[in-house]
Amino acid sequence: MTLTVSRLANGLRVASLDMPGLETAAVGLYVDTGSRFEPAPAHGVAHMLEHMVFKGTRRRSARQIAEEIEAVGGHLNAYTSRDQTTFYARILAEDMPLGLDLVADLITEPVLDAQEMNREREVVLQELSQARDTPDDIIFDDLQEAAFAGQPLGRSILGTEETIQSLQPEDVRTWLDEHYRAESMVLAAAGKVDHDTIVRLAEERLGGLPSGKRPEGFAAHYTGGEARTSKPLEQTHVTLGLPGVSYADPDYYPLLIFATALGGGMSSRLFQAVREERGLAYSIYSYASNYAETGLTTIYMATGPEAAGDAVSLTLETLLRSLDGMSEEELHRARAQLKASVFMGLESCSGLSEQIGRQLLLFDRVIPTKEIIERIESATAEDVRRAAQRMIEAGPLSLATVGPSRIVPSLNKLQAYLS
Template sequence: MVTTQTCKNGLRIVSEQIPHFHSVAMGVFVNNGSRDELPEENGITHFIEHMLFKGTDSRTAKEIAREFDRIGGDINAYTSKEYTCYYAKVLDHHAEHAVTVLADMFFNSQMDPEEFDKERQVILEEISMTEDMPDDDVHEQLWRVMYPQNSIGAPILGTAETLAGFTPEKIRDYMDRHYTPANTVVSVAGNITPALLEKIESLFGDFEKEESPKKYELPNFTSGYSLKNKETEQGHLCLGYPGLSLNDPDIYNVTVLNNIIGGSMSSRLFQEIREKRGLAYSIFSYHSAYSDHGTLAIYGGTSDEQMAEMQQVILSLLKELKNGGITEQEITDSKEQLKGSLMLGLESTSARMSRNGRHELLLGKHQSYEEVLTQIDQVSLEKVMELLEILVETPAISIIRPKEASLV
């Protein structure tokens, strides 16, 4: 059972006790991501994520890494468009020590100017690495096309121009405005002891910062296109369509729809484009859900000579589905796949911790697994077809090609 307790400063602690496990997964979730940034701040949230690993008043960056290596644990972090997470997984008898180190990083990062400049260069290399991988870069270009006037379309890593303007003082000011108790959730799952929960409350339950309310502007989807030419062996294509938000009552209907389109090996795209025609090695679709909107996207990578054919097959397949091509058997199979994926996730403390932290942070509520299974069972062919008709219209298009060419 998932339990939530609120500290006196407003910070929430979410816990799920799993006594037969020998591990504890823990995460510090901050309700702040790249879409919270102003244009000149683009990339600052991700920069903060890096800097929290660069040493505190009592631990160097090397000592932070060594402490987790010594106890056989893992520690890492990631930045998304809506939140940031610092997480660790350790054996249960090391949990109190692990959360102590996480708290030290969270509250006492030094922001040393020398380390700051080195990490700026590290992130510039990370940006270059992404640009050197066209199968990643094409997704970044798609988001720019879909939401050109909204911060959610900007890259999480930022740009060389925005990174050049960051200073330790700007980082601290940004953290003071966004890293607040009400914006923070600590999630733990596994063989949790009462002493661990007391430790978390003692470490995180007293800090105070003035709250800065979120002011998201609802993104307006744009069906434009982007064509980028670069030195690459393959062409890469992304099609983007509007999706649904995390709170939408039809969220499982659109998830089933995505599975049927390209979310599995038995999906229409995989079977038609890879298995039947041999047009691509990698072909798939995905649905990204956020607090106020969502996106349904399709990706395929193929030779430049086959790009036009692959795109035409994708569009024809979607048209076929809209003309009544989805079967009841596909709905049933997709629902069972979703339920299987959900239940298999129960075997991982990390998956449970992450799920609980995101739900508390973004939804403020927790559904039991039985409630979720019931909602999946209620998915219907009629509703899936209705969503297909509404969402899949004129796409946003992003293409990366190995030579100069017109849009296909």
């Protein structure tokens, strides 16, 4: 496989990875902006833009967008995260010009019609309501808000009823004009692709994007905090949060290994201790989230209301015991899981397109797979133990619950136990 990266005159990076043997391709436009860059009055505007571009462009109606991609058996979609917005197409290789044209059309030609926005506003409000009706969905937003209190990084991606209702087409247009700058975007394609063709098409359709970078964001720092949402549910959903690290931090891989060994699978310490040995939770796992300057390590569990107290206590006890170090066998399994995830991602042109786009945005280079594997393998047991100890000492615990939580101890009690 051959990766090639070019830069257009306006600063847009264009990357392609030719994957011999495939007859399909994926192309995505990766934008270095998301909900964490929104000012408070425009909370939800990044996600609203993602919705509105599919409601019609100057060249295509919403129906034509859907019909053109599906007429060739392709898939066109988008998503918004806290630090990135992505528009992508998966198509047969021969239909790459159409896929790229559709992706470009969404961000260069959107109409942003007021009547369409009024209709789509209701769709977003329904999406928000659906999220709030799903306890193992909203609880992660609650934890994020508690962990990064009073900061854009702590806000939900969808917005609130008030901000969604207040957003107008001109707000969306302003966001598009200010944040969708060529130097803050990457066009990445993978599969059966020809780089020269991709560059030519990108120049035709995206060469007119304004140069420069998006405005600077709002710096974030972990605070810790507590959020409890009472709902008449059969289960109690609990998340615990601790400070994480940035993508570029030397402890990125050691902490990733720790989170995986702690709760990344059925052989993990938490799954074995809380579910298998005590039967206190149906679901329990841990993972690490990372951002440009900070991060969040999360433990999630779904448990019976009467068992919630014991489940949380055993979880913290298991976490504390893990700080003394994990066996080489445990760390070997965690490393194997992470390496397998890396290699499995190489088999998907969609996954590779996203990996290329995201890494170019984050590091201005694509990290070779060999380098990633070496970093995973070179993290020693002492590196993992030290990174975990650093996490515990870096800041207070965060707690979020959804459902009956009477038996879940207060954050102060949990913090005292952890200390």
